[in-house]
Amino acid sequence: MDLFDILLSASFWTAAIRIASPLIFATLGELICERAGVLNLGIEGIMVAGAFAGWMAVYSGMGLWGGVAVAMLAGMMFGLIHSTLTVPFGLSQHVVGLGITLLATSLTYYAYRLALPEVTSPPKITAFKPYEIPVLSDLPLIGQALFSQTPLTYLAFVLVGLVSVVLYRTPLGLALRAAGENPSAVAAQGLSVTGLRMGAVIFGSGFMAVGGAFLTMSAFDSFFFEMVNGRGWICIALVVFGAWKPGKALLGAILFAAFDALQIRIQQTPLGANIPYQVFLMMPYLLSILALIAMSRRAEVPAALMVPFNKGER
């Protein structure tokens, strides 16, 4: 009965959508990279960098949307480094991705220490406020959950649609998907596999950074070390779970966030109080692994994922 009450409460679904939002951005970003044939393990560090860059920009006087733009640019910069090493040079996407995560994380922490050498607790900014969309937000249950979120959450949902349209209904998306499936098909038409893949990684990394920025500018209003806390790795699992399709990835992210919101609420029930809190904190990671196992048999992996393309290879 308890569980039923929770699942029918608007606040539960509002929380689920909020938890899902950063995952949606970052999962979309990873999906774009992988659809073009590049696994981007820089995601975790890029989210950290985005979280810091956006928050710092606002803290130093920029507008909120300016902060989002700064975060995006920071992500794109790391995407540029990643794609330069993995695409024309064809270096191991595993090694480079982990290297980017380390680089982005350590640069962020370095910058944080330089910018705020003395503080014991980080300063707060005025974050994005929920915006109630007239009429729609009055709908029962989903009204509160879907239409009284912050503008950044709305942007996440808009982006899912946008990415779907681009991938499936434009020449650019066609070329991107082909680059991830059989790059020689792209090269044979005189298009640049290098350009497409680098572009995908750069833009995808930008989205990842916005996902990070959501944490500091919408979910919370401050920056903490370890605040990304493995969300990037979870998004990689969500891409697999979503079978490399934006719509399914969105559903996966919401499903996942609902579980996360649920465990937070169960923790607060008398039943949950008897279970060590660590068990609850493990749930997202365990769920991700289960999702990977469940999807392993029927996932439609882009055929050229992680396969470098060397033009005119003889």
Added chain:
Amino acid sequence: MGNSGEAQVVLRLNAITKTFGALTANDAVSLSLHKGEVIALLGENGAGKTTLMNILFGQYTADSGTVEVFGRELPPGNPRAALDAGVGMVHQHFTLADNMTVLENVILGTQSLWKPGLNRAVARDKINELAADFRLSVDPDARVGALTVGERQRVEILKALYRDARILILDEPTAVLTPQETDDLFETLRKAVALGLSVVFISHKLHEVMAISDRVLILRHGKMVAERNILDVDKHSLAALMVGAEVSAPKVEPGTPGSPLLSLRNVTTPDQGNAPGLKSLSLTLRAGTITGLAGVSGNGQAALADLIGGLTRPANGTLELDSADVGHWSPREAVHSGIARIPEDRHKTGTIADFNLTENAILETYHQPPMSRRGWMNWGEAQRATQHIIDTYDVRCPGPGTRIRLLSGGNMQKLILGRVLEAEPRIVLANQPVRGLDIGAVNYVHSELLSARKRGAAVLLISEDLDEIMALSDVIYVISEGRLSPGFARDSMTPAELGVWMAGHGFEAEQAHAS
């Protein structure tokens, strides 16, 4: 068809030279193609045909020389220039994305990337129109991954025609086709020529060159060595021009069949994606015979080779060695049972590119004495054995410590031959053993297969090259969709008759007859 004296020149290559380090891939190569003409570009592997086409398509930049299309010089190194000028290429390895539809593959790259929509309806109409004009039937909305090889090639041709190509270049287009599909392709090409297109046909199959082309140009070691009107040559003189000497294929005496060494009885294996498994297939390999397996690629050859090679087990039916059912079956069991396995792809499965010759030579024997004892390697012994293979099989290399990726295909194959034949196996499984080799290496491999037969081995030769099968085999089977034809004695069938079986006809009657 073409009248080279008067017709307009649509494509001209002027003294193209291209070097890769010490290798001169193209040495001042010139050619011209006229409107409505089919020219054949003939040459062995490594003669420089592919490099020449890569230069035409801007994938490489020539060291010197120019490319002119319809009288205009193409800027070097620009992959779009040739496409935009009306040259279409049908690649040997299809450049198609399997997870997309025919239509999506065809329109890929034909519109500005920044355009908002795809305009599928317009594209579909144009594809259907072209398909009708050129007799290229294919469903625009089918997923490419689900198409047959012949259909995929039609998509490749459609791609070129869709962008209004006036010049079609086909790189080894018949390698993957049945004789009947080849006839269909030629039909399409004749239609194209009648509509004013021009064709460059790259091949090393002499009878096809004779059948389709007006003029033939011969490349050898990067040089254009001869140009002939097709009426002035025959197959034999073309072969001589291609290799630079009179060809002497090994003289093949019939074998003397002995006892059965390996038998498959009603074996079925599951399909692997697009590749069919075996469908209740029975086959016996006898001592002292070469059994040839003809068929279009992707019709169950891989399933059969995997089964005999120990990589898979029969789902149904039995695999017998010396008339006894094999128990446990693995690559190692296969090797222990005396099966020599020459794999289809020597780069991917036959060797490990970054291992040296020694490490590659012991891949199948490293786990037993004398190469190792109780888990400890004996590298001295391994090196000695490798040196023996190098000497016996004439592997040209700096030494057993050389990384094998630095060897030519022929020398790589000789090392594989040495690895599997040194132990005098009773059964030889040769899967496409000469693919991509030059004539010298081809003859070497064939003579090794023949000497294995002579000492009483049962040889299974799997090849897509009907000429090779017919030249070497004592008995010929055809495989299609995982089913096996009856065995035909050597010289009892013409290529055309075998082609009927390769296209999948005759099996139903055979089954009805059997039951």
Added chain:
Amino acid sequence: MRLEPIANPTLARTTLPPAIAIVATVFIASILAMVAGANPFAVLGLIIKGAAGSKFALLETLNRATPLIFTGLSVAVAFRAKLWNIGAEAQLYAGALITVVLGTGMLPWASPALLPVIALCAMLAGAVVLMAPALLKVRFGVDEVVTTLLFNFIFLLFISLLLEGPLKDPMGMGWPKSQRLIAEARLPRIIDGLRLHWGFALALIAAVAVWVIQQRTTLGYEMRAVGLNKEAADFAGIPVNRVLIKTALLSGGLAALAGFSEVAGLKGNLTLDLSPGFGYTGIIVAMLALLNPLAVIASALFIAGIFVGADSMSRAIGVPTYLADIMLATALLLMVLAILLTRFRLVRE
């Protein structure tokens, strides 16, 4: 643009790119030091001095290198077989966990009997932790990069749970830490009076042992074959999955030894901050060593030196110690590129 292999690389070709990578790393670090308002020469000087400028500094570097040698070996072994084990962190904690479970009085034995048993059990625990991702890879084809990463988070939470529950030191004033090891379970110092324990010697022995395994045994040959070309190895009859499982056992065991050596040699008990990312740093150690087990020793010493030196530099002039992590990340990225450029050149076609 196209990569073209170089058939006969010159000496300059093989040495220059790595040298440039090192110079570029130092250059980038200098710029960042200047951004922090410090004199880059002073920063670099202090790092070197802090890492090797005194007996104390040198011993500190050797101590810090010890777990890095183990995790570096763990990664080198796994990556050689293309088993992407990013979970050395979890395996390290598994080894540490077994050490405190067995070493706090459960086995009342003398050191010569107790220590080897603990070490072996720790290795077993590390191996078991990597077994789950390895089996998921072999059975279901689940990418082990993501699963080992996720397992790191899960395992650390598990340790946290234990340290606040059954393993909590009742005398720990409420802090989540384990009881201290009994004296018999401590690794003694190599030389009396010098702050360097036998864990370091064990690390050197492990490096040589891994080298011998890779070069001289059939298992080593199999691991290299599987790493370079799984398809060809399978075709030749090498039992690919069994080799991957054995690799996982060895790799997990090596990482666990890092945990054993840290607890038994240095710390004496288990806390949640036992490892400041030794497992992840092991990846850099292994990559800079080009996966060669003997080179792992040098690579670990170098990286430990940077960490120890940066700590001391940071205490002296206040440039954040994260500069060390930035240098390592930069060195890693530039070095993989440099190694590529010793064998290939980028040409315009």
